[in-house]
Amino acid sequence: MRLLVDSNVVAQAVRALRDVGHDITYVAERAVDPGDAALLAEATAERRIFLTKDHDVGALVYRDLQPHSGVLLVDDLGNAAAETDMILATLSSHGARLEAGAFLRATELGIREPQN
Numbered sequence: 001m002r003l004l005v006d007s008n009v010v011a012q013a014v015r016a017l018r019d020v021g022h023d024i025t026y027v028a029e030r031a032v033d034p035g036d037a038a039l040l041a042e043a044t045a046e047r048r049i050f051l052t053k054d055h056d057v058g059a060l061v062y063r064d065l066q067p068h069s070g071v072l073l074v075d076d077l078g079n080a081a082a083e084t085d086m087i088l089a090t091l092s093s094h095g096a097r098l099e100a101g102a103f104l105r106a107t108e109l110g111i112r113e114p115q116n
Contacts, residue, residue: 001095004043006052007033009074013084020088023048036060044069049098051087058114061103070098073105073114 005014007028014026025048027033034042036057043050049070050057057073060066072090077083090106091098098104105112 001091001099002046002048003051003072004039004046004048006036006039006050006054008053008076009051009087010080010083012080013087016084016088017091022091037066040066040068040071058103062114068101068103070101071103072098073103075105075107077108 002023003017003025005017005024005026011028014024017024025046027039036052036054037060040050040057040060044067047069049072050068051072051074053074053076055073057071061068061071072087074083074087077086086106090104090111094102094104094111103114105114
């Protein structure tokens with residue numbers, strides 16, 4: 001799977017994603033983070049799923065009607081291992097939906113699709 005991973009996602013998750021073969025562009029490895037609007041546009045142009053913890057991305061998609069190629073919004077669990085496991089599990093169980101352009105939110109309670 002092709003993902004653009006926001007700088008707010010833990011590096012442990014990025015390593016795990018790469019270890020299982022995902023094609024990752026990680027914003028934290030860049031000199032500058034251009035912000036969510038630019039990242040969402042980049043992910044769309046490159047047909048990547050945008051993986052972030054920034055809840056403001058919902059406003060870009062639902063309020064501002066910005067196009068996307070799939071978004072996985074993950075809650076901050078405050079635990080790198082738990083977040084990594086949640087991301088890997090979500091991509092495993094819902095990857096096809098994300099690749100088809102779904103906007104999903106992963107929480108401690110499960111996966112949901114936010115309503116606009």
